[in-house]
Amino acid sequence: MQYDVVIGLEVHAELKTNTKCFCACKNQAGSEPNTNCCPVCVGLPGALPILNKFAVEQTIRAGLALGFDINRTAIFERKNYFYPDLAKAYQISQLVKPICVHGSLRVGDKVIPIHRIHLEEDAGKLVHGADGNTLIDYNRGGVPLIELVTEALQEPHIESAEEAIAFLEKLRQIYIYAGVSDCLIEKGQMRADVNVSLKPKGSSTYGTKVEMKNIMGFKSVYRAIKYEIERQRDILDDGGVIEQETRKWDDDKGENFTLRTKENSQDYRYFPDPDLLAVEISDAEVERIKKSMPILPDELKARYMNEFGLSEYDADVLLQFKHVSDFFNECVAEYNQPKNVCNWLTTEIMARIKTETGAGPILISKQNLLWLIKNVDDKKINRLNAKEVLSKVWGTNLNSEAVAKQNNWIIDIDNGALDGIVKKVVDSNPNVVAQFKAEADPKILNYLVGQVMKEVRGKASAADVMAKIKELLG
Amino acid sequence: MLELGIVELKNLITNKKTTCEALTKAYIEEIKKSKTNAVIEVFSDAIDLAREMDKKIAAGFSGKLAGVPIIIKDNILYKGHVASAGSRFLADYVAEYSSTVTNKLLDAGAVIIGRANMDEFAMGSSTETSFYGPTLNPLDTTRVPGGSSGGSAASVAENLCAASLGTDTGGSIRQPASYCGLVGIKPTYGRISRYGIIAFASSLDQVGPLTKTVEDNALLLEVLSGYDQHDETSSHEKVDNYTAYLNKPIKGLKIGVINSVEAMVKGEQTEQAYNKFKNFLVDSGAEIVPVDINNMELVLPVYYIIAPAEATSNLARFDGVKYTRRSPRAKNIEEIFTMSRGEGFGSEVKRRIMLGNYVLSSGYFDAYYNKARALQYQLRQEFLSAFKKCDVLVTPVARGEAFKLGEKANPVDAYKEDVFTVSANITGLPAISVPFDNGKNGLPIGMQIIAPHFSEGLVYTVADYVEKHKNLKN
Numbered sequence: 001m002q003y004d005v006v007i008g009l010e011v012h013a014e015l016k017t018n019t020k021c022f023c024a025c026k027n028q029a030g031s032e033p034n035t036n037c038c039p040v041c042v043g044l045p046g047a048l049p050i051l052n053k054f055a056v057e058q059t060i061r062a063g064l065a066l067g068f069d070i071n072r073t074a075i076f077e078r079k080n081y082f083y084p085d086l087a088k089a090y091q092i093s094q095l096v097k098p099i100c101v102h103g104s105l106r107v108g109d110k111v112i113p114i115h116r117i118h119l120e121e122d123a124g125k126l127v128h129g130a131d132g133n134t135l136i137d138y139n140r141g142g143v144p145l146i147e148l149v150t151e152a153l154q155e156p157h158i159e160s161a162e163e164a165i166a167f168l169e170k171l172r173q174i175y176i177y178a179g180v181s182d183c184l185i186e187k188g189q190m191r192a193d194v195n196v197s198l199k200p201k202g203s204s205t206y207g208t209k210v211e212m213k214n215i216m217g218f219k220s221v222y223r224a225i226k227y228e229i230e231r232q233r234d235i236l237d238d239g240g241v242i243e244q245e246t247r248k249w250d251d252d253k254g255e256n257f258t259l260r261t262k263e264n265s266q267d268y269r270y271f272p273d274p275d276l277l278a279v280e281i282s283d284a285e286v287e288r289i290k291k292s293m294p295i296l297p298d299e300l301k302a303r304y305m306n307e308f309g310l311s312e313y314d315a316d317v318l319l320q321f322k323h324v325s326d327f328f329n330e331c332v333a334e335y336n337q338p339k340n341v342c343n344w345l346t347t348e349i350m351a352r353i354k355t356e357t358g359a360g361p362i363l364i365s366k367q368n369l370l371w372l373i374k375n376v377d378d379k380k381i382n383r384l385n386a387k388e389v390l391s392k393v394w395g396t397n398l399n400s401e402a403v404a405k406q407n408n409w410i411i412d413i414d415n416g417a418l419d420g421i422v423k424k425v426v427d428s429n430p431n432v433v434a435q436f437k438a439e440a441d442p443k444i445l446n447y448l449v450g451q452v453m454k455e456v457r458g459k460a461s462a463a464d465v466m467a468k469i470k471e472l473l474g
Numbered sequence: 475m476l477e478l479g480i481v482e483l484k485n486l487i488t489n490k491k492t493t494c495e496a497l498t499k500a501y502i503e504e505i506k507k508s509k510t511n512a513v514i515e516v517f518s519d520a521i522d523l524a525r526e527m528d529k530k531i532a533a534g535f536s537g538k539l540a541g542v543p544i545i546i547k548d549n550i551l552y553k554g555h556v557a558s559a560g561s562r563f564l565a566d567y568v569a570e571y572s573s574t575v576t577n578k579l580l581d582a583g584a585v586i587i588g589r590a591n592m593d594e595f596a597m598g599s600s601t602e603t604s605f606y607g608p609t610l611n612p613l614d615t616t617r618v619p620g621g622s623s624g625g626s627a628a629s630v631a632e633n634l635c636a637a638s639l640g641t642d643t644g645g646s647i648r649q650p651a652s653y654c655g656l657v658g659i660k661p662t663y664g665r666i667s668r669y670g671i672i673a674f675a676s677s678l679d680q681v682g683p684l685t686k687t688v689e690d691n692a693l694l695l696e697v698l699s700g701y702d703q704h705d706e707t708s709s710h711e712k713v714d715n716y717t718a719y720l721n722k723p724i725k726g727l728k729i730g731v732i733n734s735v736e737a738m739v740k741g742e743q744t745e746q747a748y749n750k751f752k753n754f755l756v757d758s759g760a761e762i763v764p765v766d767i768n769n770m771e772l773v774l775p776v777y778y779i780i781a782p783a784e785a786t787s788n789l790a791r792f793d794g795v796k797y798t799r800r801s802p803r804a805k806n807i808e809e810i811f812t813m814s815r816g817e818g819f820g821s822e823v824k825r826r827i828m829l830g831n832y833v834l835s836s837g838y839f840d841a842y843y844n845k846a847r848a849l850q851y852q853l854r855q856e857f858l859s860a861f862k863k864c865d866v867l868v869t870p871v872a873r874g875e876a877f878k879l880g881e882k883a884n885p886v887d888a889y890k891e892d893v894f895t896v897s898a899n900i901t902g903l904p905a906i907s908v909p910f911d912n913g914k915n916g917l918p919i920g921m922q923i924i925a926p927h928f929s930e931g932l933v934y935t936v937a938d939y940v941e942k943h944k945n946l947k948n
Contacts, residue, residue: 039571043791045564046551046573046670048705078787080834082811089790134807136795269834271843274677274784277706 001237002201005229007158008209010193011148011171013181014122015058021121021144022049022092022276029187033127033137041142043087048275051076055144056099056279058180059119060289062146063100065178065296066114066171070286074099074119074279079268084134085124087141093120095270099279105174106298107166112158113151120145146180153206161225165218168192170297176322177296185217186357192221196228198236207232208242212249212256224249227256300325308338317346321359324349327366335370337377344373348390363395371400375410379461382453385409411459418452418460422468425451433473445469476500476633479686480542480693483636487531487541494531494541498524498585501543505588505634510610512619512628513588514548517555520587527585537583538697544579545635547626548589549596549672550681552576559672560592560604560622563798563818573670574702575639575681582697590638591625594820595789596646596674598622599891600882603822608879611653613917617876620650626684627654637685637694643674644777645871645895647682648907652920653876655909657691657937658684660895662927663902664709665695667702673788675781676707678899688908688938692716695930711928719931720938725759727936730864734770738893743874747911747919751868754910758943765860765867770897772849777896778889779833779846786830792818825885854901858926866936867924869894875913894922904930908937910944 017027023040039047060070075097078090098118104111124141128134148171150158158164172190175181183190191214197207210228215221227249232242246265247256260266297319304315318325324345331341349369353359372389375381381389381404389403404410413421425448426433436444445466452465475483475492486492498520505513520543527541546552549559551569553576558564572580579586593603601609601624611619612632619628623640627650630638640647642660651658659682666681673679683694699713731752739745752762794800794814801813819827833842860867871894882888898905904927907920921940925933 042796044570044797045557045559045567045672045791046668047571048669048707050704050706080787080790082790082793084793084795084807084810087791087796089793090787267836269786269831269836269839271783271787271834271839274675275705275707 003198003233003236004201004203005159006197006199006206007160007164007225008152008195009148009150009158009164009167010195011168012191012193013062013146013148013175013183014189015055015119015144015146016179016181017052017054017058017144019052019054020142021052021055021119022142025142027143029140029189031139033135033139036139037141041087042138043089049092049273051276051279052144055119056281057285057289058144059099059117059146060281060286061178061293062148062175062180063103063117064286064290064293065174065180066100066103066105066117066148068100068103068114068117070281071097071099071101072281072283073097074281076273076276076279077270078273079120079270081266081268083123084136085126085138085141087124087138091121091123092273092276093147093270094118099281105167105170107158107163107170110156110163112156112167113154115149115151117146117148120147152209161222161229164194164225165222168218168221173297173319173322177294177300179294188216191216194221194225194228196225196232197242198229198232208244210242210244211246213246213259215249216251220249220251223251223254224256227254231256300329304338308332308342310338310342314342314346317350318342321353323362324353324359327362330366331370331373334366335374337373340373340377344369348387352394364390364393368393368400375404379464380411381409382411382458382461385458409458411461413456413459418456418465419468421455422452422465422472425455426469426472436473442466442470445473476504477686478636480539480636480690481687483542484540488536493524494527494543494585495521495524497541498543498587501587501633501635504632505629508632508634510612510615510619510628510632511591511607512609512612512625512632513545513634514558514560514591514606514625515556516588517552517586519554520585524585527583530583535583537581538693539579540583542584542636543587544584545588545590545626545629545638546576546579546586547623547638547640548592549641549674550576550589550639551670551672552586552589555589557589557672558605559596560594560606561818561820561823562605563792563814564672565605566799567797569670571670574667574704575698576670578697578700579639587635590623590629590640593622593624593646594823595672595785596622596641596643596679597785597822597826599645599649599888600877600879601625601628601650602879603820605820610879611876611917613654614876614915617878617917618653620653620872620876622646622650623658623684624650627651627656627658630654630656630684630686637683637690639681639698640684641671641674641679641681642895642899643678643781644892644899647684648871648895648905648920648922649891651684651907652871652909652918655918655920656684656686657688657906657908657941658682658920659691659695659904659906659930659933660898661695661699661930662709662904663899664707665711665904665928665930666698667700667705667708669702669704673784675784676788677784678777678781680899688934688941689717689720691906691937692720692934709928714931716931716934719934721942722935722939723759724755724936724939727760727866728763728864729755729760729936730763730765730860730867732767732770732860732867732869733764734767735869735894738771739870742870743913744870744872744919747913748870748921751910751921754940754944755868758939763864765863767853767856767860767897769849769853769856773853773897773900774889774893776846776849776853776900777892778829779842780850780900782826782830783834783843784830786827786834789819789823789827794818822885850900853897857897857901857903857924861926865925866929866932869922869924871895871907871920871922875915875917875919898922898924903927904933906933906937908940910940
């Protein structure tokens with residue numbers, strides 16, 4: 001049978017803030033265990049939460065970046081359950097009145113409706129020791145977390161693993177550009193729960209959802225969805241029934257297994273947290289945040305393509321990493337040759353920073369790179385030598401111009417002198433000239449260009465030299 | 475000397491008739507001799523701190539409580555000292571920080587000499603649910619001192635300290651004050667910070683003073699009140715100079731009596747005293763205004779839904795994982811939770827945890843918790859409308875005199891004890907218990923004065939008038 005696949009996503013992202021959601025402890029990954037802790041975030045008796053207003057602002061910013069309506073009154077609730085990493089045995093979260101409602105995200109040609117984004121606190125981390133003991137690190141406990149939930153009953157849906165990944169990649173890019181989260185997947189700053197259901201093709205009745213929680217990394221999300229679709233398809237094809245349940249994805253085995261069925265699902269007993277006041281959000285505040293919104297990838301992409309004339313491919317490459325497009329924007333602001341700057345960034349720079357999981361920092365200053373681009377454009381240095389300079393300057397505090405001078409790569413031959421050398425080389429290679437005239441293949445002239453470059457020790461533009469040779473040969 | 479209150483003791487110290495050290499030592503001697511089990515622990519540093527305070531006073535320090543020995547309820551954190559909330563679970567818990575009220579007491583020059591017995595986690599009306607055993611009423615040791623702040627009340631009534639702090643979630647300061655012949659106030663919700671108070675029901679809990687006189691009470695409330703950046707629910711409302719409200723007439727004051735309370739008090743031990751009280755007020759030139767409060771009979775169900783719901787969640791952090799006593803039998807995390815909690819909590823606490831979980835659980839939430847919250851809102855509106863017709867409301871504090879130990883072993887009988895007091899917690903209004911009469915067993919009976927939010931000054935005016943004139947007119 002043919003099926004429609006319906007995929008729902010719940011995406012958690014740790015907010016970028018100086019301090020935690022409900023106390024003044026640092027929101028900082030990588031600290032010594034239990035050093036960013038206080039009575040509030042380890043849940044000592046009598047300790048009370050105080051809302052970090054900036055976390056609310058960041059949540060609003062995330063919402064605005066995705067076209068959400070911002071509730072003017074939001075409420076924090078307690079989600080009650082026992083787990084050793086949850087210091088208070090309840091998580092402060094939002095159920096009835098989240099901060100953001102009704103947004104969307106464009107993925108390819110589809111605009112996927114999003115139900116809500118709410119603000120909540122993260123739990124601590126269990127550290128399982130080799131001796132069989134488990135220790136708890138509460139540094140992450142109380143870190144502000146936003147949870148986004150896609151619309152379950154509103155079309156269009158995410159319908160494939162590919163679309164799910166495209167959604168997540170795009171969402172990640174938007175969060176990073178909006179400055180709300182660093183979304184470092186390997187540090188668990190962005191995590192996804194996935195639910196999958198199948199229904200007979202064209203049916204208006206939804207199938208039973210199966211949820212998979214806390215899958216680490218987009219590649220695993222992709223594999224988990226593929227697996228689950230197949231699992232459900234097999235059951236349905238055999239005339240079976242899908243059980244409503246939560247399954248755990250085992251990335252090593254490449255399969256999932258039952259974690260909790262509907263019967264033993266948790267009752268979180270949500271109720272409004274009496275320690276926290278309702279959050280009142282004014283129109284003025286929403287306006288202020290709107291005005292402070294950084295430019296987002298879709299808008300930048302349009303600018304790159306329409307104003308700068310870049311190809312979609314180039315625009316996408318630049319936008320893939322925010323620090324690359326930031327660097328690009330800064331360079332273009334100073335030197336208005338976007339295509340030339342783009343070429344350098346998408347080739348030379350990208351090759352140097354790209355890593356397996358992302359991209360490292362750009363280890364050359366804007367000034368040093370622009371000097372190279374400008375001087376290549378002005379034919380003051382030949383492109384190959386310029387690349388050499390880039391390699392020497394990269395990761396050091398050397399200066400591009402100084403390195404070029406030191407190596408005697410600045411083109412200082414005047415036009416007349418160059419004309420003379422070109423003439424001399426052409427005159428002394430009659431065979432090559434004859435071959436060119438016979439075959440009319442410009443590639444043949446590359447030999448002559450090489451000879452001229454040799455004569456001037458690279459201190460000329462190859463394109464210039466080619467032009468002069470062609471001119472001379474009529 | 476030990477029978478004196480704050481104001482008189484401070485005068486003796488200031489005039490060098492005694493010292494803080496001498497006073498503290500004398501109180502500690504009394505505590506050692508006491509058979510009422512009012513005080514769980516005398517703090518070992520009390521005499522040293524008293525000595526230091528004498529030096530400070532000699533050097534010119536003149537805080538509002540300079541040199542005054544005070545006892546705090548066992549659920550108020552005092553850094554470096556055990557705070558157990560009358561529970562086995564926290565019997566060894568040493569506070570890692572001080573509550574805001576503790577700091578305010580210390581800043582004002584008080585010496586905190588010990589911690590007072592209480593019903594476990596403040597759940598009870600007799601101090602019989604304490605892990606440390608019941609406290610006896612010093613006025614009749616066959617009877618209870620009331621609860622849950624029974625130890626706080628008994629310690630003042632028995633002259634083991636100058637004054638004490640209690641907490642009041644449904645009457646836990648006022649009812650023991652009535653039973654022990656003291657003045658006890660439950661201030662407006664938000665008047666005093668809850669930071670560092672082991673929470674019972676966060677939206678209802680307030681700290682308050684138990685004292686021998688109204689003047690002492692007003693003085694202590696001045697010290698304790700004010701906004702606290704560690705408690706979002708504390709109020710920015712300016713703190714009045716409460717002692718300025720004393721020694722005023724009540725002539726012309728409109729005193730509201732609630733029609734349904736008239737019916738409730740019929741046949742109770744306090745009926746006669748209540749009627750006498752109304753006559754006394756009329757004789758004093760006040761005007762009695764009957765008012766209607768609809769659904770007044772529902773205050774108890776509303777209270778016994780909201781309070782256990784919040785308590786369930788507040789007490790979940792006591793799980794045997796972190797600072798609470800861990801069951802030595804537990805072999806895995808599941809057992810750490812279940813066995814530690816099973817052994818750590820007493821039966822009344824378990825009963826309320828189950829009640830709370832029940833009313834919050836899915837399927838019952840709307841029928842219980844949400845309905846109770848709606849009624850709470852309605853009752854609050856009813857009280858606010860009543861205050862358009864009158865300046866203050868009066869009711870008895872309790873149904874009778876202090877009852878016998880073990881007399882209210884049936885939980886529902888015990889819960890009914892709170893019928894006159896819980897309305898002030900549900901509505902957040904300030905309410906005081908002031909001694910007025912004695913019952914047929916010769917034990918004290920207090921009257922309750924309830925005023926609009928943040929009108930503690932008015933409460934004190936009436937209470938002070940009652941204190942000073944009741945014997946002249948009785």
